[in-house]
Amino acid sequence: MSESIKRRIAALRQMTTARGCTEQEALAAAEKAAALMREYGLSELDIEISQQSVKAKTHGASIRDRLWRRLALCTNTATIVGDVDGHHRTFIGRAPGPEIATYLFVVLDRSIDRAIREFKKTPDYTRRRSRKTKRQVVYDFTAGMVARLIYRLDELFADAFSADALMDADRALVERYPGAGIVNAKSQGAVKNGNIASLGYLAGNNVNLSHGVNGSAVPKAIAGKAGCL
Numbered sequence: 001m002s003e004s005i006k007r008r009i010a011a012l013r014q015m016t017t018a019r020g021c022t023e024q025e026a027l028a029a030a031e032k033a034a035a036l037m038r039e040y041g042l043s044e045l046d047i048e049i050s051q052q053s054v055k056a057k058t059h060g061a062s063i064r065d066r067l068w069r070r071l072a073l074c075t076n077t078a079t080i081v082g083d084v085d086g087h088h089r090t091f092i093g094r095a096p097g098p099e100i101a102t103y104l105f106v107v108l109d110r111s112i113d114r115a116i117r118e119f120k121k122t123p124d125y126t127r128r129r130s131r132k133t134k135r136q137v138v139y140d141f142t143a144g145m146v147a148r149l150i151y152r153l154d155e156l157f158a159d160a161f162s163a164d165a166l167m168d169a170d171r172a173l174v175e176r177y178p179g180a181g182i183v184n185a186k187s188q189g190a191v192k193n194g195n196i197a198s199l200g201y202l203a204g205n206n207v208n209l210s211h212g213v214n215g216s217a218v219p220k221a222i223a224g225k226a227g228c229l
Contacts, residue, residue, distance in 0.1 A: 072093075073166070
């Protein structure tokens, strides 16, 4: 189903007298929206649920994917990785959840990349001799940073969590991607250098999460009633 059709219907449904339309304009828009919904077999939930995708370097089994799954939970969205070229992560849910999730995905992903580049300049990385040990300390650093960012997301979105919105998002994901499966994340490995993980944890404090979509503050409430994460 074309997202453009859903956006068109959503726009028509916004044409109300409360938004400045005349009664005649509002009635015509409502009738057109209803006709389009019948024509394309769309329900109320189909219109209310949106989705957005963002390019992703990982494919479900990376340590970073823990963060992306938590980001989905915090924004009341369901998430799936992979599409035609296998390099996108999609967030599905009630607006503005998917928009916020994809925005923060980019912010967080770039911040982790930047922190790793800086870490690789330190003796904690450069003194490692083998490729295996270098990979391990990068993993440990990333794991620590991911842990801190998960905690910060939980704090930031604590008042926005909605079990009902998440249920709708999960149902929409199943309907839109009926063949989707669960990625096995057991290959993530374990942290072996606690001090390195601590450096990553501290680096997680330096990521600016205070700005949401289009530079505005991240909404305290996204959809549904507030709850506890």
